[in-house]
Amino acid sequence: MIDLTAIPVIAAEGTTxxxxxxxxxxxLIVNTASKCGFTPQYAGLEALHRRYADRGFAVLGFPCNQFGAQEPGDAAEIANFCSLTYDVTFPVFAKVDVxxxxxxxxxxxxKRExxxxxxxxxxxxxxxxxxIDRDGKVVDxxxxxxxxxxxxxxIERLL
Known part of the structure; x- marks a missing residue:
């Protein structure tokens, strides 16, 4: 089984x-976008992150521009948007292709799992x-x- 936590990712500032x-x-790993009809879900994702963080839960956001060019900004613009518009405190990584x-x-x-x-x-x-459960297994x-x-x-069932 692949250790999910060992898979390389790019942080918002561009470091591996x-x-x-x-x-x-x-x-809860999510591909996100700032100009999508689902963008208001940032508020719900942040609520989950805050509600369960002290019990060992985190939302991880991965901006993606592959769908309708709905994430055109650079890392600074994305971070600014997430912070100012939705008060996002969960980690948002560099833009990715999914x-x-x-x-x-x-x-x-x-996707394989x-x-x-x-x-x-x-x-x-x-x-x-x-x-993802505590063992790194993709549950749903x-x-x-x-x-x-x-x-x-x-989420509660896994905590």
């Missing part, structure tokens, strides 16, 4: 890192969510239309 700081936590030949290794792993509808690995839109995949608050029971 991993998710080892989140080892042993329940995680599909295609240059998809981020983390998302290649998530939790395929979507009819076994499709492709992510269909921004705000697709992956729930949620469609962009799934509201963050609707995932709370699943």
């Amino acid at each position: 890192t991993d998710l080892s700081d989140h080892a042993g936590k329940v995680l 599909n295609g030949d240059v998809a981020a290794p983390l998302f290649r792993h998530l 939790a395929p979507g509808l009819l076994g499709s690995e492709s992510i269909k839109w921004n705000f697709t969510k992956f729930l 995949r949620y469609a962009p239309t799934t509201k963050p608050e609707d995932i709370a029971k699943d």
